[in-house]
Amino acid sequence: MLKPTPFDIYRGLKRPTQVLYPKDVAYILYMIGAKPGSTVVEAGTGSGFLTISMAYFLGESSKIITYDVRDDTQRSAKKNADFLGLADRIIFKLGDVREKIEETDIDAVFFDMPDPWNAVKSAYDSLSPSGSLVVFVPTIIQVEKTFMSMRDLFVDVHAEELMSREYQLKENAVRPKSIGVWHTGYIIYGRKSLKGD
Amino acid sequence: MLKPTPFDIYRGLKRPTQVLYPKDVAYILYMIGAKPGSTVVEAGTGSGFLTISMAYFLGESSKIITYDVRDDTQRSAKKNADFLGLADRIIFKLGDVREKIEETDIDAVFFDMPDPWNAVKSAYDSLSPSGSLVVFVPTIIQVEKTFMSMRDLFVDVHAEELMSREYQLKENAVRPKSIGVWHTGYIIYGRKSLKGD
Amino acid sequence: MLKPTPFDIYRGLKRPTQVLYPKDVAYILYMIGAKPGSTVVEAGTGSGFLTISMAYFLGESSKIITYDVRDDTQRSAKKNADFLGLADRIIFKLGDVREKIEETDIDAVFFDMPDPWNAVKSAYDSLSPSGSLVVFVPTIIQVEKTFMSMRDLFVDVHAEELMSREYQLKENAVRPKSIGVWHTGYIIYGRKSLKGD
């Protein structure tokens, strides 16, 4: 039997509402610069795909705090984390990050929620100096609103869209697959500015 | 002063010959499933961008063995690793992986070299059961040759191309930047098959 | 000497403000379904690239009416059309299509202007039954506003973005060029609805 890889985690958790794909999760993990031992806050928990990926990659010395306003979502994500033996690295919290993130001195914050701009100030308050905020949204209107809410509090703010194109592997006929995923979402990145302190 | 992030590593190391971009490094790290404590073999060292990124993300309990046939390249990469305090996690080796990879029971192997198909057997021999091989090449002809050399020894073989599109962030005028990077390379992935053993 | 082609027209007219590229002009010509003998209204004239392309492809029996609010722009476009011997198929008009398009029973209308939504009613009034309106805009916010203004007056409304990726042609090393144009604009299409009449 093969040992589980991140792709297996992805396949195991996939759901109709899934928008984060491996390409996005990989880049988000890279952007937040989360190395073993980091403490990361995330909202919302969603399917738990990023939550569990973070627990997997950051190792046992790390701490992932994941907020969601929905109890059922969290219970399902927790069950997945338990099954994979990663639940002890994750704290599941029922709560609204638009009001407050209780933790402080956090290395990185990640938002995947409909109105992240309403939680940008909470992220700023909870981040350690030069900590990273990464936001994932599916529409350009959300990119603009998020950017407007970040530009005074964060530096090095930029936005990108990652596209993955799969190839058909066949002798003498290697070419891109005809049909594929053209859109998942946009990623916005910024680092807490030290100017205001 | 801001703490260094992976993006800073990238900017610091960038060179004219650089082909691996953050989007690729992020996805490669994800694909190989390398968590803290993993042992990874890489060839060639190149600018050392992936080498150093692996050392950063995999933590102090990890071991990165990086091969190159050129001495000057390795010395320059080693200097960068020293500067960032990550050199003790990396073993720099002058050698040709097409002939042999000396280590065995390796978690993952990564190739960024002109003719990876000539080193696929070496990777197979050095990988632990179900270990991952990830290959990065700039042309489709190389994708085909790599695939042909992997298909009998590896399972779950697939190939992808990642594209990153940057956005201009400006009030009322958020849109993709006009000019950008359209191509870096293709990523091929496979896991060591257990059938033959 | 080689005879001029549409690509030569493109190269001859190129300017810093150019946003329409051959890929866009080609698709716009296709979308409006303009065959020899058609009558087409356009605003604004801009560099005249589409104006002249339409005159070239639609032939001498066609009529292109091009509006612009700026006199200098039109004079420069007219000079280009004269030089190419196509000026007799084009009527240059100084005027604001947001107020009125004087012509009626038009086969197709094309807009490349900052606020096309303010001219959608003019287009509707000037189009013949089932005539096509095609709009080109550089941002998603403009796509949304244009769509909102069209959805009650037009049917079959859809929007697309065309991307062209150029390849390096070299023996054993065919691959996409590293750097290229990632964005010009979005194309919105609709046909005049007959419901309201």
Place this chain on the structure above:
Amino acid sequence: MLKPTPFDIYRGLKRPTQVLYPKDVAYILYMIGAKPGSTVVEAGTGSGFLTISMAYFLGESSKIITYDVRDDTQRSAKKNADFLGLADRIIFKLGDVREKIEETDIDAVFFDMPDPWNAVKSAYDSLSPSGSLVVFVPTIIQVEKTFMSMRDLFVDVHAEELMSREYQLKENAVRPKSIGVWHTGYIIYGRKSLKGD
């Protein structure tokens, strides 16, 4: 009732084997620079989508000669052309362009066939001075072989890939559609060189 547009032609002819999409047909028409009255040679006929599009756009003074080695394909395409009232502009020929194109002094030649490199010399011989050859192929290996066969006989040879990304039009939620067509084929263009004559 709405008058038929090129999109209607496309929808009417669509088949499982269809690879040419409107974006490709539009750009091919533009590239060959075919204006009213042109004479164009095409092989193979396939579904007849390009054949009929050319007849539509080039008008009644044009002449389209379309070759195919299969009789059944041509009969089906001819039926479509008849139905649309465009058959008198098209000459259907059963024959192999790899052996010979009978016509000379042709304005443009288009190939959509498995081995266009074997017909490049025929195209050269039948084209008028500075005439255009446009080729459509689905794989990069075919791009390379076509390029190698064209580079001594044609000038201004280049290759491109067009991608169309469709958008979801919805108030406050305009964004690219999640799933779409990522690949149809590559377009290679060149003009007959006058050097050899």
